[in-house]
Amino acid sequence: MEILNEIKFSMPSLSVNESAARAAVSSFIIQADPTVEELADIRTAVSEAVTNCIVHGYRNTQGKIEITVRLMPNREIYIKVKDNGCGIPDIKQAMEPLFTTAPEEERSGLGFSVMESFMDRLSVTSKVGRGTTVTMRKRLSIHGS
Amino acid sequence: MKIKIKSENGTAIVVLSGEIDHHTAKNLRSELDKFVITMQPEVLAIDFSNITFMDSSGIGLIIGRYKLLKECGGQLEIHSPQPYIRRVLKLSGIERIVKII
Numbered sequence: 001m002e003i004l005n006e007i008k009f010s011m012p013s014l015s016v017n018e019s020a021a022r023a024a025v026s027s028f029i030i031q032a033d034p035t036v037e038e039l040a041d042i043r044t045a046v047s048e049a050v051t052n053c054i055v056h057g058y059r060n061t062q063g064k065i066e067i068t069v070r071l072m073p074n075r076e077i078y079i080k081v082k083d084n085g086c087g088i089p090d091i092k093q094a095m096e097p098l099f100t101t102a103p104e105e106e107r108s109g110l111g112f113s114v115m116e117s118f119m120d121r122l123s124v125t126s127k128v129g130r131g132t133t134v135t136m137r138k139r140l141s142i143h144g145s
Numbered sequence: 146m147k148i149k150i151k152s153e154n155g156t157a158i159v160v161l162s163g164e165i166d167h168h169t170a171k172n173l174r175s176e177l178d179k180f181v182i183t184m185q186p187e188v189l190a191i192d193f194s195n196i197t198f199m200d201s202s203g204i205g206l207i208i209g210r211y212k213l214l215k216e217c218g219g220q221l222e223i224h225s226p227q228p229y230i231r232r233v234l235k236l237s238g239i240e241r242i243v244k245i246i
């Protein structure tokens with residue numbers, strides 16, 4: 001499908017970069033004139049995906065997080081967040097609400113639930129020892145301006 | 146992230162300003178715990194009116210403080226979250242255990 005515009009960037013898996021990832025994605029998406037709510041939804045979903053890479057993918061290690069954002073036809077936003085970390089052995093279990101492998105860090109186990117709720121579509125592919133890729137899509141509403 | 150603590154009629158009010166994510170939650174967690182353990186408040190109200198972003202890391206933070214306060218015989222309240230923050234709170238179902246005003 002035709003890509004109207006795209007940015008790709010990568011960052012080391014430092015927690016201080018979580019806000020930078022949100023800000024970069026927001027500033028790119030603003031050209032599509034999302035509502036305040038849509039922008040908040042996308043920022044939150046990106047924050048969850050990036051945090052998962054840092055907390056779970058690269059736990060106790062450091063690696064690279066790659067983020068791709070595309071503006072697609074029909075006001076669809078495509079976001080891919082990829083790590084080369086430890087991978088998820090059981091994706092179905094990982095996506096269950098409240099499931100977490102890091103309770104000692106007070107992880108609520110709601111990351112995937114938030115991504116699913118705030119975006120229209122979510123897909124997760126993972127290979128143990130190779131990494132995880134999260135792809136999310138959201139169709140922006142057509143509004144006044 | 147800024148933290149301001151004040152006391153009103155036996156309730157300790159913590160006013161947070163900024164964004165709550167996994168990165169900022171670490172520092173918040175230790176600051177709040179230090180306060181709860183030292184002051185043992187009956188009610189700890191966290192004022193969310195100046196919080197401009199929160200993801201599920203904030204839910205973990207709230208649940209952790211709820212548990213600590215419960216152990217100390219206190220209660221946790223969340224005050225004035227913005228509509229967008231309310232959506233994240235609602236998704237978690239946290240309003241079943243923590244009063245949100």
